[in-house]
Amino acid sequence: MSKKHPSQSHVIGIDIGGTGIKGGIVNLDKGKLVGERFRIDTPQPSRPEAVATVVGQIVAELMTRDGAPDADAPVGVTFPAIIAHGVARSAANVDKSWVNTDVDALLTSELGRDVQVMNDADAAGLAEARYGAGKGVKGTVLVITLGTGIGSAFIFNGKLVPNAELGHLELDGVDAETKASASARERDGLSWEEYTGRLQRYFSHLEFLFSPELFIVGGGISKRSEDYLPQLKLQTPIIPALLQNNAGIVGGALQAAVHFKAVK
Ligand code: BGC
Numbered sequence: 001m002s003k004k005h006p007s008q009s010h011v012i013g014i015d016i017g018g019t020g021i022k023g024g025i026v027n028l029d030k031g032k033l034v035g036e037r038f039r040i041d042t043p044q045p046s047r048p049e050a051v052a053t054v055v056g057q058i059v060a061e062l063m064t065r066d067g068a069p070d071a072d073a074p075v076g077v078t079f080p081a082i083i084a085h086g087v088a089r090s091a092a093n094v095d096k097s098w099v100n101t102d103v104d105a106l107l108t109s110e111l112g113r114d115v116q117v118m119n120d121a122d123a124a125g126l127a128e129a130r131y132g133a134g135k136g137v138k139g140t141v142l143v144i145t146l147g148t149g150i151g152s153a154f155i156f157n158g159k160l161v162p163n164a165e166l167g168h169l170e171l172d173g174v175d176a177e178t179k180a181s182a183s184a185r186e187r188d189g190l191s192w193e194e195y196t197g198r199l200q201r202y203f204s205h206l207e208f209l210f211s212p213e214l215f216i217v218g219g220g221i222s223k224r225s226e227d228y229l230p231q232l233k234l235q236t237p238i239i240p241a242l243l244q245n246n247a248g249i250v251g252g253a254l255q256a257a258v259h260f261k262a263v264k
Helices: 048-063 103-111 120-131 182-187 192-210 220-227 244-259
Strands: 010-016 020-027 032-041 075-079 115-119 140-146 150-156 159-161 214-218 238-240
Touching (some): 010 048, 010 120, 010 244, 020 048, 020 244, 032 048, 032 244, 075 120, 075 244, 115 120, 115 244, 120 140, 120 150, 120 159, 120 214, 120 244, 140 192, 140 220, 182 220, 192 220, 214 220, 220 238, 220 244
Parallel strands (some): 010 075, 075 115, 214 238
Antiparallel strands (some): 010 020, 020 032, 140 150, 150 159
């Protein structure tokens, strides 16, 4: 859809994950949520129709709040897969029936308003570049999210190069995310020291391949960054994400607003 929306600074962002679907009203002037975020468990199995229904419930709840955007304002949605022109092209940690689903069309029809869909880590990276730990940094910034999988955003001079799937870099014969994601740490019962060893291997490889100016680490365990980031030996500075778990919601909303020209 190509309808233009009036300029407004409050936009709804929805972050679809493998275990939870979270939404919030984002103040785009500040890059912050207006009020609390709202979360519902991801239905299992996480098939498209069931997930779309939950996204509809979250938007409906947010629209009852003070500060809600106009009823026809666009909604930004993030999804944990490759998203090309609104279509999911992979499904590493969600139901396989998402592959080749037009997520944009599905949610536009469910919500009855414009929707902009993007990869979850790309959204987090965009938010960090605009409002957070990567603000004003020139050159290459890699934002890596450690969660169920490993997500990545490739930012150059503040602009996103979309769909870098650096969690699927092959390291020692396997996808890196199967060894170094937060869920791999839990699954294998690793101490922080043991987990740091796996992160060292992963980030050293990224550093060798991309020579970035900065690494930003997001995802739920960025709250525990003191337990592993200072122990990493890299030439590149590596710092925790500032927006933490809200980065996806904020970045998704920002992308929707820019796409539909609600903000510059
Ligand atoms: C997916 C990415 C996603 C990341 C974090 C990976 O398994 O391939 O698209 O960004 O998990 O959710």
